[in-house]
Amino acid sequence: MTDAQLDPPSRMLMGPGPSDVPPRVLAALGAPTVGHLDPYYLEVMDDTRRLLQATFRTENTLTMPMSATGMAGMETCIVNLVEPGDHVLIGVNGVFGERMCDVAGRAGATVHRIEAEWGETFTPQQIEDALRAHPEVRLVGVVHAETSTGAHQPLEELGAVAHARDALLVVDAVTSLAGAPVDIDAWGVDACYSGTQKCISCPPGLSPVTFGERALARMDARRTKSQSWYLDLSMIRAYWGEARAYHHTAPVNMTYALREALRLVHEEGLEARFARHRLHHGALRAGLEALGLSYVPKRSLPMLNCVRVPDGVDDAGVRRALLVDHGIEIGGGLGPFKGRAWRIGLMGASCTRRHVTALLGALGPLLGADAGAALRAADEAYRAG
Amino acid sequence: MTDAQLDPPSRMLMGPGPSDVPPRVLAALGAPTVGHLDPYYLEVMDDTRRLLQATFRTENTLTMPMSATGMAGMETCIVNLVEPGDHVLIGVNGVFGERMCDVAGRAGATVHRIEAEWGETFTPQQIEDALRAHPEVRLVGVVHAETSTGAHQPLEELGAVAHARDALLVVDAVTSLAGAPVDIDAWGVDACYSGTQKCISCPPGLSPVTFGERALARMDARRTKSQSWYLDLSMIRAYWGEARAYHHTAPVNMTYALREALRLVHEEGLEARFARHRLHHGALRAGLEALGLSYVPKRSLPMLNCVRVPDGVDDAGVRRALLVDHGIEIGGGLGPFKGRAWRIGLMGASCTRRHVTALLGALGPLLGADAGAALRAADEAYRAG
Numbered sequence: 001m002t003d004a005q006l007d008p009p010s011r012m013l014m015g016p017g018p019s020d021v022p023p024r025v026l027a028a029l030g031a032p033t034v035g036h037l038d039p040y041y042l043e044v045m046d047d048t049r050r051l052l053q054a055t056f057r058t059e060n061t062l063t064m065p066m067s068a069t070g071m072a073g074m075e076t077c078i079v080n081l082v083e084p085g086d087h088v089l090i091g092v093n094g095v096f097g098e099r100m101c102d103v104a105g106r107a108g109a110t111v112h113r114i115e116a117e118w119g120e121t122f123t124p125q126q127i128e129d130a131l132r133a134h135p136e137v138r139l140v141g142v143v144h145a146e147t148s149t150g151a152h153q154p155l156e157e158l159g160a161v162a163h164a165r166d167a168l169l170v171v172d173a174v175t176s177l178a179g180a181p182v183d184i185d186a187w188g189v190d191a192c193y194s195g196t197q198k199c200i201s202c203p204p205g206l207s208p209v210t211f212g213e214r215a216l217a218r219m220d221a222r223r224t225k226s227q228s229w230y231l232d233l234s235m236i237r238a239y240w241g242e243a244r245a246y247h248h249t250a251p252v253n254m255t256y257a258l259r260e261a262l263r264l265v266h267e268e269g270l271e272a273r274f275a276r277h278r279l280h281h282g283a284l285r286a287g288l289e290a291l292g293l294s295y296v297p298k299r300s301l302p303m304l305n306c307v308r309v310p311d312g313v314d315d316a317g318v319r320r321a322l323l324v325d326h327g328i329e330i331g332g333g334l335g336p337f338k339g340r341a342w343r344i345g346l347m348g349a350s351c352t353r354r355h356v357t358a359l360l361g362a363l364g365p366l367l368g369a370d371a372g373a374a375l376r377a378a379d380e381a382y383r384a385g
Numbered sequence: 386m387t388d389a390q391l392d393p394p395s396r397m398l399m400g401p402g403p404s405d406v407p408p409r410v411l412a413a414l415g416a417p418t419v420g421h422l423d424p425y426y427l428e429v430m431d432d433t434r435r436l437l438q439a440t441f442r443t444e445n446t447l448t449m450p451m452s453a454t455g456m457a458g459m460e461t462c463i464v465n466l467v468e469p470g471d472h473v474l475i476g477v478n479g480v481f482g483e484r485m486c487d488v489a490g491r492a493g494a495t496v497h498r499i500e501a502e503w504g505e506t507f508t509p510q511q512i513e514d515a516l517r518a519h520p521e522v523r524l525v526g527v528v529h530a531e532t533s534t535g536a537h538q539p540l541e542e543l544g545a546v547a548h549a550r551d552a553l554l555v556v557d558a559v560t561s562l563a564g565a566p567v568d569i570d571a572w573g574v575d576a577c578y579s580g581t582q583k584c585i586s587c588p589p590g591l592s593p594v595t596f597g598e599r600a601l602a603r604m605d606a607r608r609t610k611s612q613s614w615y616l617d618l619s620m621i622r623a624y625w626g627e628a629r630a631y632h633h634t635a636p637v638n639m640t641y642a643l644r645e646a647l648r649l650v651h652e653e654g655l656e657a658r659f660a661r662h663r664l665h666h667g668a669l670r671a672g673l674e675a676l677g678l679s680y681v682p683k684r685s686l687p688m689l690n691c692v693r694v695p696d697g698v699d700d701a702g703v704r705r706a707l708l709v710d711h712g713i714e715i716g717g718g719l720g721p722f723k724g725r726a727w728r729i730g731l732m733g734a735s736c737t738r739r740h741v742t743a744l745l746g747a748l749g750p751l752l753g754a755d756a757g758a759a760l761r762a763a764d765e766a767y768r769a770g
Contacts, residue, residue, distance in 0.1 A: 002432040002648060006413045006641055009425050013418070017634060021418045028391045029638060030415025033398070033406045033588045035714045040394050047387040067590070068453035071633040072615045103614045197634055203418045205452070205590060205636035227612050229488045230457045246719065248456040249402060249582055251590035253414060254639070256391055263387065329420045334631065 011323075014355055015331035016147050016304060017175065018197035018204050019347035021261075025202055028260035029253050036250040044255055045240065051262035055177060055200075055270070056192065056210045058184035064240045065196070065206035065258055066231065067251050070174040073193025073207030075103050076231045077141075077170045081191060081215060083224050084108030087136040089167070091115075091122050095148035095334045096172055100141045107227060112137060118336065119149045119297040119306070124157040131165040138218075139168045145176035148334040150306030150343065151297035152180070159188020168214055174198060177208065178265050179277045179303040179347055190215045196254075199277070199303055201348030202261035205254045261348075277302040280351050283381040284344070287360040290377035291369040296341055303351065305344040306337075310367065315339045318366050326362040353382070396708075399740055400716035401532050401689060402560070403582035403589050404732035406646075410587055413645035414638050421635045429640055430625065436647035440562060440585075440655070441577060441595045443569035449625045450581070450591035450643055451616065452636050455559040458578025458592030460488050461616040462526075462555045466576060466600060468609050469493030472521040474552070476507050480533035480719045481557055485526045492612060497522060503721065504534045504682040504691070509542040516550040523603075524553045530561035533719040535691030535728065536682035537565070544573020553599055559583060562593065563650050564662045564688040564732055575600045581639075584662070584688055586733030587646035590639045646733075662687040665736050668766040669729070672745040675762035676754040681726055688736065690729040691722075695752065700724045703751050711747040738767070 013020050034041050045064070053063045066076050078100070082088060088109045090101045093116040101111045114130040116122055122142065131137055140162045144153050155171060162169040168190040173182045179199030184192055191211045197204035211219075211233070219233060226232040230248065238245035265273060281302035285295070293307040300306070309315045315332060319342070322328045333341035346355060356378055364371025398405045419426050430449070438448045451461050463485070467473060473494045475486045478501040486496045499515040501507055507527065516522055525547045529538050540556060547554040553575040558567045564584030569577055576596045582589035596604075596618070604618060611617040615633065623630035650658060666687035670680070678692040685691070694700045700717060704727070707713045718726035731740060741763055749756025 002436065002644075004432070006416055006429075006645055008417050008419045008641070009423075010417065011419050011423065013420055015420055015422075018418050018420060018637060026415040026417065026638075030411040031391055032393050032395065032411065033403050033582075034393045034396050035398060035400055035403060036589065037400075038394075038396065038708070038714065044391075047389070051387065068457065068615065069633045069636060072453065075613065075615045099614070106610055106612050106614055195634065197418075203636065203638040204421065204634040205639055225491055227491050228460065229484065229491055230453065230460045248454050249580065249589040251454060251588065251639070252403060253406075253411075253588040253642075254590055254636075256393070257638075259387075260391055323423070329423065 010327055012328045012355060012358060013350050014345050014359055015329045016343045016345055017195065017347060019201050019345060019350040021201055021203055022264060022349050024264065025257050025261045029203065029257035031253070031256050033252050036252055037244065041252055042244065044259055048255055048259045048262065049240070051259065051266060052208050052210070054266060055262060056182060056184045057186065058210050060184065060210045060212050062216065062233065062237060063210040065208045065255065067248060068207060069204050070193065070195030070207045072231065073195070073209050074100060074172060075228065076209055076233065077191045077193055078103045078107050079226045079228045079231055080233045081139055081168060081170065081218055082107045082109045083222060085110065086138055087112060087134060088139040088141060089114060089130055089134060089137045091142040093120055093149065093151060094118050094143065094146035096143045096146055100172070119151050121151050121153045121299055124161050127158060128161045131161065131167060135165065137165065137167050139170060141170045143172040144182065145173060145301050145304065147175045147304055148337065149297050150295070150301050150304045152299045152301045155187050155189065163188060168218060175304055176301065178273060180274055180301065184210055184212070196258055196261065199348045200261045200265060202257050205251060206258055277346060277351050279385070280346050280353065280356050281305065283378040284346060284356045286381040287356065287374040287378035290374040291364055291367055303345060303347045305346065307342050307344065309340055309342060313367060321366055322362055326358070328359060328362055395712055397713045397740060397743060398735050399730050399744055400714045401728045401730055402580065402732060404586050404730060404735035406586055406588055407649060407734050409649065410642050410646045414588065414642035416638070416641050418637050421637055422629065426637055427629065429644055433640055433644045433647065434625070436644065436651060437593050437595070439651060440647060441567060441569045442571065443595050445569065445595045445597050447601060447618065447622060448595040450593045450640065452633060453592060454589050455578065455580030455592045457616065458580070458594050459485060459557060460613065461592070461594055461618065462576045462578055463488045463492050464611045464613045464616055465618045466524055466553060466555065466603050467492045467494045468607060470495065471523055472497060472519060473524040473526060474499060474515055474519060474522045476527040478505055478534065478536060479503050479528065479531035481528045481531055485557065504536050506536050506538045506684055509546050512543060513546045516546065516552060520550065522550065522552050524555060526555045528557040529567065530558060530686050530689065532560045532689055533722065534682050535680070535685050535689045537684045537686045540572050540574065548573060553603060560689055561686065563658060565659055565686065569595055569597070581643055581646065584733045585646045585650060587642050590636060591643055662731060662736050664770070665731050665738065665741050666690065668763040669731060669741045671766040672741065672759040672763035675759040676749055676752055688730060688732045690731065691726050692729065694725055694727060698752060706751055707747055711743070713744060713747055
């Protein structure tokens with residue numbers, strides 16, 4: 001067995017998630033467990049829903065965390081909104097669009113792919129053209145924050161484009177929520193899922209989701225049961241609704257932690273939080289570019305900085321030295337970017353000046369580059385605001 | 386939003402789960418988060434697997450917690466071991482057997498039900514007869530611990546019965562694991578799932594599962610992908626295996642907590658833990674019967690005591706008084722037992738003499754019965770051992 005006392009090492013989490021978790025959130029996580037039908041827990045659920053609505057900027061009643069990690073949020077959207085034989089259009093410009101195709105195919109959908117180079121994004125015109133070419137499509141899936149490439153997909157016009165063709169718009173906001181605007185109602189997003197371990201800075205374990213009126217109507221008109229019992233919103237709605245009908249046993253302590261992390265989000269304020277992410281991204285970018293690194297995406301996310309590993313540099317060796325010698329975690333590349341890209345997170349509590357400074361200071365010497373110049377470049381970016 | 390500081394009330398959790406969580410487990414839960422690919426977390430995963438193997442009493446390599454609650458464990462077994470058109474036989478004697486039918490049906494199975502009265506269990510002969518009547522069946526699902534009725538299904542002979550007909554045996558041990566023997570290898574159980582919030586006394590959020598050689602062979606021979614991406618073991622095996630191939634972001638802190646809860650299980654020792662559950666069950670039963678209450682099942686689980694609500698007693702009122710006045714949670718009935726049964730848990734850290742005494746002392750006056758006599762009956766049971 002194991003006699004070893006749990007003793008996690010001290011880390012600065014600057015990968016693609018999890019991000020650093022604030023002490024208040026860890027304390028909430030470790031608060032005494034109550035029953036999942038306890039009146040106190042019902043209050044915690046209500047608070048969490050209200051805080052999530054504010055975070056997603058939506059009035060959607062069906063807004064809550066699914067009892068599993070972010071990828072289960074993707075599957076929740078698909079298995080509730082797609083029936084066998086339905087046609088869907090998925091934007092594929094990285095790992096997570098690819099996954100959405102896989103998930104939709106398993107749900108029996110006929111999947112139409114619209115593809116862009118990894119690191120690129122889609123224009124509304126491209127989506128519109130694809131919908132015109134496939135008029136039978138009833139659901140469009142896009143990734144707001146492609147965590148595999150750092151690309152930031154504009155969403156403002158996509159709701160109108162999808163709705164004009166009687167299709168729902170489903171959005172992956174796992175990495176962006178609470179770090180950049182995700183305006184569900186203003187943008188006409190019909191269903192959206194996220195994770196807790198990115199810009200919300202709660203440990204991984206839950207997947208916040210939100211579903212609007214069009215999505216509810218689609219669910220109500222289903223001819224078949226959702227293929228997943230665990231993710232079936234027709235039952236989970238009753239568990240999170242007035243009826244409080246037993247479905248599964250909710251992860252009580254994770255809900256405590258999410259509630260506390262969301263309180264921190266709104267104590268700071270969404271706009272201030274977005275500005276903080278932009279500020280430190282700008283400084284990090286200036287510093288990384290001074291080190292000779294180049295960004296993969298044209299439109300970079302602020303919270304996820306995907307840069308090319310320079311020729312001749314030992315990807316794994318650099319990441320290992322950052323972790324072992326400095327206690328700093330950054331992420332490697334996924335799929336075709338394996339060994340060729342680094343993914344540097346500035347998410348939630350991991351988005352501070354200290355994180356930017358520590359990373360540039362550690363990375364410079366490992367690349368044989370001038371850390372001083374990088375830190376000066378970052379400093380200038382901070383002065384410029 | 387909410388300005389209210391998280392402040393859960395003090396409870397004695399004696400419902401069908403969650404059970405009381407020991408301080409060491411809460412402390413582990415709130416330990417600093419590290420990355421899910423951090424070498425330290427990989428050690429935590431290995432420890433957890435080893436501890437779970439010992440708890441399930443199995444050598445199965447494919448033993449780990451799924452990243453969702455117990456019901457996702459049920460779905461994991463079904464969606465990985467069943468393909469559309471497969472015939473399955475499910476034992477239905479309560480809510481959870483009923484659910485297994487629902488889950489299997491959603492996976493495209495042809496479901497054959499073998500039914501027993503709620504509170505009854507199945508004999509090996511009954512299962513064998515059903516398999517003879519349906520020779521096309523390739524999977525038998527039974528519930529070891531029917532949490533809706535408190536019935537304790539004997540499993541010793543069912544593996545041989547299923548295997549003689551080339552069927553897999555799948556077992557629901559959500560409520561029994563770590564509180565009563567669950568001997569996966571000795572009993573020839575091919576796949577089993579559990580929860581963390583019952584006799585393991587960890588908060589809800591993960592579902593320990595184990596799969597043996599026959600189950601692996603069935604998965605390897607699949608003609609179709611599992612319908613669930615999130616629960617697809619062909620990918621999760623690589624994440625928990627040597628390859629550490631990224632699948633989803635594991636719930637890091639919940640794994641800390643599960644590891645710590647399992648360390649407590651094995652510090653006590655499984656046999657000692659089972660004996661403790663039998664001891665307090667015997668005393669509680671003596672006390673409840675002295676209060677005039679009768680058990681629903683013929684073969685009662687030690688950790689879940691399902692008794693009839695006496696005629697004329699206000700079910701919800703009694704439970705509310707226990708919760709509000711005494712801080713004691715017990716469970717109500719499910720399905721046809723709604724309003725007609727109480728489910729009293731003695732699980733893990735909630736299985737102590739203090740729990741038995743407090744409940745009998747609180748319940749007696751609420752029923753207008755003699756608590757003194759109940760406590761004397763419990764005391765005699767303790768003396769008898």
